[in-house]
Amino acid sequence: MAWETVIGLEIHSQLNTKSKIFSGASTEFGAEPNTQACAVDLGLPGVLPVLNKEVVNMALRFGLAVNAKINQHSIFARKNYFYPDLPKGYQISQFEIPIVGKGAIDISTEEGGAKMVGITRAHLEEDAGKSIHDLYEDHSAIDFNRAGTPLLEIVSEPDMRSAKEAVTYAKKIHALVQYIGICDGNMQEGSFRCDANVSIRKKGSKKLGTRAELKNINSFKFLEKAINIEIERQQDILEDGGEVVQETRLYDAVKNETRSMRTKEEANDYRYFPDPDLLPVDIEDEMLTEIKNSLPELPTEKKNRFISEIGLSDYDAENLTAQKSLADYYEVMLNDGAEAKLSANWVMGELSAALNKNQIDVQDSPISARELSELVKRISDDTISGKIAKDVFKAMWKGNGRVDDIIESQGLKQMTDVGAIEDIIDGIIANNIEQVKQFKAGNTKLLGYFVGQVMKATQGKANPKQVNKILNDKLS
Amino acid sequence: MHTLSVAELSKSLKNKEFSSVELTQHYLDRINRSDLNAFITVTDELALSQARAADAKLANGSGSVLTGIPFAHKDIFCTKGVKTSAGSKILDPFISPYDATLSHKLNIENMVMLGKTNMDEFAMGSSNENSFYGPVKNPWNKKMVPGGSSGGSAAAVAGRLSPFATGTDTGGSIRQPSSLCGITGIKPTYGRVSRYGMIAYASSLDQAGPMTQTAEDAALVLNAIAGFDEKDSTSALRDVPDYTKSLRDSIKGLKIGIPKEFFSDGLDSSVEKVITESMKEFEAMGAELQQISLPNSAYAIPTYYIVAPCECSSNLSRLDGVRYGYRCKDPKDLNDLYLRSRSEGFGDEVKRRIMIGTYALSAGYYDAYYLKAQKVRQLISEDFKKAFQNVDLIMGPVSPTTAFELGAIKDPVSMYLADIYTLSANLAGLPGMSIPAGFSNNLPVGLQMIGNYWSEEVLLNAAHQFQTQTDWHSVLPENI
Numbered sequence: 001m002a003w004e005t006v007i008g009l010e011i012h013s014q015l016n017t018k019s020k021i022f023s024g025a026s027t028e029f030g031a032e033p034n035t036q037a038c039a040v041d042l043g044l045p046g047v048l049p050v051l052n053k054e055v056v057n058m059a060l061r062f063g064l065a066v067n068a069k070i071n072q073h074s075i076f077a078r079k080n081y082f083y084p085d086l087p088k089g090y091q092i093s094q095f096e097i098p099i100v101g102k103g104a105i106d107i108s109t110e111e112g113g114a115k116m117v118g119i120t121r122a123h124l125e126e127d128a129g130k131s132i133h134d135l136y137e138d139h140s141a142i143d144f145n146r147a148g149t150p151l152l153e154i155v156s157e158p159d160m161r162s163a164k165e166a167v168t169y170a171k172k173i174h175a176l177v178q179y180i181g182i183c184d185g186n187m188q189e190g191s192f193r194c195d196a197n198v199s200i201r202k203k204g205s206k207k208l209g210t211r212a213e214l215k216n217i218n219s220f221k222f223l224e225k226a227i228n229i230e231i232e233r234q235q236d237i238l239e240d241g242g243e244v245v246q247e248t249r250l251y252d253a254v255k256n257e258t259r260s261m262r263t264k265e266e267a268n269d270y271r272y273f274p275d276p277d278l279l280p281v282d283i284e285d286e287m288l289t290e291i292k293n294s295l296p297e298l299p300t301e302k303k304n305r306f307i308s309e310i311g312l313s314d315y316d317a318e319n320l321t322a323q324k325s326l327a328d329y330y331e332v333m334l335n336d337g338a339e340a341k342l343s344a345n346w347v348m349g350e351l352s353a354a355l356n357k358n359q360i361d362v363q364d365s366p367i368s369a370r371e372l373s374e375l376v377k378r379i380s381d382d383t384i385s386g387k388i389a390k391d392v393f394k395a396m397w398k399g400n401g402r403v404d405d406i407i408e409s410q411g412l413k414q415m416t417d418v419g420a421i422e423d424i425i426d427g428i429i430a431n432n433i434e435q436v437k438q439f440k441a442g443n444t445k446l447l448g449y450f451v452g453q454v455m456k457a458t459q460g461k462a463n464p465k466q467v468n469k470i471l472n473d474k475l476s
Numbered sequence: 477m478h479t480l481s482v483a484e485l486s487k488s489l490k491n492k493e494f495s496s497v498e499l500t501q502h503y504l505d506r507i508n509r510s511d512l513n514a515f516i517t518v519t520d521e522l523a524l525s526q527a528r529a530a531d532a533k534l535a536n537g538s539g540s541v542l543t544g545i546p547f548a549h550k551d552i553f554c555t556k557g558v559k560t561s562a563g564s565k566i567l568d569p570f571i572s573p574y575d576a577t578l579s580h581k582l583n584i585e586n587m588v589m590l591g592k593t594n595m596d597e598f599a600m601g602s603s604n605e606n607s608f609y610g611p612v613k614n615p616w617n618k619k620m621v622p623g624g625s626s627g628g629s630a631a632a633v634a635g636r637l638s639p640f641a642t643g644t645d646t647g648g649s650i651r652q653p654s655s656l657c658g659i660t661g662i663k664p665t666y667g668r669v670s671r672y673g674m675i676a677y678a679s680s681l682d683q684a685g686p687m688t689q690t691a692e693d694a695a696l697v698l699n700a701i702a703g704f705d706e707k708d709s710t711s712a713l714r715d716v717p718d719y720t721k722s723l724r725d726s727i728k729g730l731k732i733g734i735p736k737e738f739f740s741d742g743l744d745s746s747v748e749k750v751i752t753e754s755m756k757e758f759e760a761m762g763a764e765l766q767q768i769s770l771p772n773s774a775y776a777i778p779t780y781y782i783v784a785p786c787e788c789s790s791n792l793s794r795l796d797g798v799r800y801g802y803r804c805k806d807p808k809d810l811n812d813l814y815l816r817s818r819s820e821g822f823g824d825e826v827k828r829r830i831m832i833g834t835y836a837l838s839a840g841y842y843d844a845y846y847l848k849a850q851k852v853r854q855l856i857s858e859d860f861k862k863a864f865q866n867v868d869l870i871m872g873p874v875s876p877t878t879a880f881e882l883g884a885i886k887d888p889v890s891m892y893l894a895d896i897y898t899l900s901a902n903l904a905g906l907p908g909m910s911i912p913a914g915f916s917n918n919l920p921v922g923l924q925m926i927g928n929y930w931s932e933e934v935l936l937n938a939a940h941q942f943q944t945q946t947d948w949h950s951v952l953p954e955n956i
Contacts, residue, residue: 039574043794045567046554046576046673048708078790080837082814089793142798271837273846276679276787279709 001239002203005231006211007166007196008120008158011173012151013183014127014191015058021126021150022049022092029189037129037144043087048277051076055150056281058182059099059124060291062152065180065298066119068103072283076124080271085129085142093153095272098123099281105176106300107168108318117169118157125151146190152182158197158208163227167220170194171322174220175299178324187218194223198230200238209234210244214258216251226251230258302327310340319348325362326352332369338376346376350393367396374403388412388460415462418470421454424462425470428453439475447471477502478636479952482545482693485639489534489544496534496544500527500588503546507590507637512613512622514632516551517559518591530586542585542700548638550629551592552599553684554673555579562675563595563607563625566795566802566821576673577705578642578684585700590638594628597823598792599649599677601625602894603885606825611882614657615953616919620879623653623894629687630657634920636956640688640697644674646681647780648874648898651910654687655874655922658912660939660949661687662694665929666905667712669698670705676791678784679710681902690949691911691939695719698932714930722933723940728762730938731867735770738872738897738924750914750921751873754942758871761941768867770859775852776899777892782836782849783903788826789833795821828888857904860926868934870926873897874910878919901926909935912948920948 020027023040040047063070077095100122109115129144154173160166174192177183185192199211214230217223229251234244248267249258297305299321306317321327326347333343351372355362375396379389384407395406407413415421428450429436439446447468454467477499480488489496500523507518523546530544554560554572556579561567575583582589596606604612604627612627614620615635622631629641630653643650645663654661662685669684676682686697702716734755739748759765797803797817804816822830836845863870875894885891901908906926913923923942927935943949 042799044554044574044800045560045562045570045572045675045794046671048672048710050707050709080790080793082793082796084796084798084810087794087799089796090790269839271790271834271839271842273786273790273837273842277676277709 003200003231003235003238004203004205005161005163005227006158006199006201006208007160007163007227009156009160009166009170010195010197011154011156011170012193012195013154013173013177015055015150015152015182016184016191017052017054017058017150019052020148021052021055021124023148025148027149029186029191031145033141033143033145035145037147041087041144041148043089049092049275051278051281052150055124055152056099056283057291058150059122059152060283060288061180061182061295062122062154062177063100063103064288064292064295065176066100066103066105068119068122069101070283070288071097071099071101072285072288073097074099074281076275076278076281077272078275081268083128083131084140085131085144085147087129087144087147091126091128092275092278093125094123105169105172107165107172109168110162110164115159115165117159120155120157122152122154125153127151152177158199163224163231166196166227167224170223171220172299175322175324179299180295187220190218193218196223196227196230198227198234199244200231200234210246212244212246212258213248214251215248215261222251222253225253225256226258229256233258299324299327310334312341312344316344316348320344323362329362329365329369333373333376336370336373338373339380342379343373343376346372350390354393354397366399367393371396371403378403378407382414382416382463383407384412384414385460385464388414412461415458416466418466421458421462421466422470422474424454424457425450425467425474428457429474436475447475450475478506478639479956480639481689482542482639482696483690485545486541486696490539492534496527496530496546496588497524499544500524500546500590503590503638510635510637511618512615512631512635512637513610514594514612514628514635514637515548515591516561516563516594516609516628519558519589522558523588523590526586526588530588533586540585541696542582542587544586544588545639546588546590547582548590548593548629548632548641549579550595550626550641550643552595552644552675553579553642554675555589555592558592560592560675561608562599563597563609564822564826565608566818567675568608568802570801572673574673577670577707578701579673581701593626593632593641596625596627596649597826598675598788599625599644599646599682600788600825600829602648602652602891603880603882604628604653605882606823608823613882614879614919615956616658617879619881620919621656621882623656623875623879625649625653626661626687627653630654630659630661633657633659633687633689634953636952640686640693642684642701643687644677644682644684645898645902645908646677646683646784647902648895650685650687651874651898651908651922651924652895654910655924656879656920658920658922658948658951658953659687659689660691660694660909660911660943661685662698662909662932662935663901663907664698664702664932665712665907666902667710668702668907668930668932670703670708670711672705672707676787678787679791680787681780681784683902691936691943692720692723694909695723695936695940698936702932712930717933719933719936722937725937726762727758727938727941730758730763730869730934732758732763732765733768733863733867733870734765735768735773735863735870735872737770737773742876742893742896743873744877744916746916747873747875747877747921750916751871751923754913754923754946755871757942757945758938761945763938766867768863768870770856770863770900772852772855772859773900776856776903777896779849779852779856779903780895780899781832781892782845783853785829785833786837786846786849787833789830789837792822792826792830797821825888853903856900860900860904860906860928864928868928868931869938872924874922874924878916878921897924905929907932907935909939911939911942912951913946914948915951
């Protein structure tokens, strides 16, 4: 039977404010346990929350970046449930009226087209503390440092139809929140977390199937795997005539499986109600205009500019703008005067390959954007060939010095002395009488053979364009 | 010394008639001899050290009008380094690591905290019988309750164990015990005094205020505690007038509304007589009386008993035995820890309200209870809004009866009726006050005044003028 997959994502994006959403405590990651939790974060008797205005700005930046309806009057609500790392016995969140309403974002499909994914809402809330169960043998520990860290929960419509599409969407949001400077996007530290709602239905059916919510996914790779494994599980159930149960499932990356955490019946009744300790958030028109004007160039705008002004292909432009850090790197090269298309090839080619291989983020690259732009310029001005440039790149990666020093010290400079190249070519023609005969008889494919011989004789330093030209002149 | 008001004590301290240490020791001795059970904690050493600091300030002339004056805090205000129990077993082990804003404001005046007063657990009650630390006795008749929930504060002031005390009022908890103990108490407009560090019962209704011997004292204390607090988003960003300035203004032409609904069948006839007499006093001072109607006030009790339990069911969730406070012995697992810590730690009335609130907020009931109650609350506010188009003040009884006997009211719903006239001011967020207006069977009767938003000056002025014409506020219980 043909099944269609339906996926919606809930993304928790940690807002990179200095202090917490409702207290003055620091949000810095990695501090000693419970050193960044003040009376408010600990939920002591009598304490009250006070909204950090910066989180409102950040939520609005996001809302405006996805062309969402902004609710200029939004309300904080209490989500009541008991858990030891939830200090107050409720989480302050937004329920009926979130600050960001309906919006949308375009993603590229596997077929190369574009697709719009709806954003249902985005609301502000506080994070809980962290329970640690493996530190002590006989009891659990709690670190409240994370309690009260501001989160923007971004809820998508169930618009995605494959795990790959879900990953593309998640990456797009991941890039966007970094572009607009509201989240550091660090998935290892939990700054960007995805829950996936997955269901399947018969192809052509309009009715949504029963969904499972997948939690505990901390990388894009696992997001794809978790969704695919869940699709398989649901297909097996339905094809055996069973029914999918609405539940929350935890993804286990080690076993690559999902397992039930709680079913709908076991789910909490959160007893949401407006938090009487906080005033509604009211946003003036002027504030919206101000934030709108302060937004940086967004990924889609940048991509379109790369296509129209620089002449990059859609594919190149998409890849270069997918990550803000990569786009920034590329733009430093452009501003430095490196040739655009060649720079794009190097960033997406050698540089990305080396970064991936060594699992390094582009901002930590051993070769700076300026250094790479020097290298590209040496190709453009015929100092070295593209092939030699790859060796220079390797040397630079190892930290063997700057471009020109490497070229100089290793004698990699391209031969541009026409007379010298002609002498070498003459020698090769003299030593390959048979091949010359065949070439002249019409086997023009042999040109490659001659070029190869010249490059071999010059240790790759001859300018291939010159070699081609001279060979053609001499052999015709 | 202990029969003097705050204003009088302030003058005496300034004139060096006695020192703050002497005054403090005098009150500490009185507290030690007292059998009212008005205090949960007496902070002798802290009080004397604060008194010494105050005396130093007074000696070099840098003290304020409140410097060196002893007082007691209702045990609902967090006080750094001092047990803050809210009258509950679950917070019996809790030593607050921080000061409530209100506590801090009195500290910077160099006042002297004698201790923390007894109260109904988490401010839920009208008789002070719901305290983990046992009931408080009414100084006028020790068989009687002092009212609640600020029963300890009221008894401490009436019994002259403290010149004044702080209180909180969610549904009448300052006014009703003030009435039953014959003292002056004011619940300011919601947002006038910071709630930071005041253990929350029902956040949208809770408001702190002074419980004093006189309206003048209330003005002096309110001057110190009122004002915006950046730690409380619901506190009002609004200037605080000097409340003592308008005390002596004439109240000639003051328009007083008397709601007919406050003189219903449940009102004790001897209480009614006292209230009617005191109205005549106001008339004699030139005020104009007129009957008004607050048609929705009949719904105040059911509305309050949805709103307050809903909020408290959530506010008290933090008392889970995990981070502080009481934890049950040898919990088997997490659920057992929650269940037993809370079952053993909370008293019956608190549990009752948590259950009512949890139920009313549950999926499927929210609209019928919480939302409906909010709508009625709006209607009750609108009644007042209309009334204040024609009158400056509303007056009536605080409570339908005088103090009743300890243990006399066992049915919770009958107990809820004790606050029938006070709840609507909380629901509307209006300031309300209780002043001594006379006696019935040797027990004090309080007159309630409800003002428009931010009209504490009008209330205090009217109360002070009444107290210049009457001496109900200075009548003392026997053996004081």
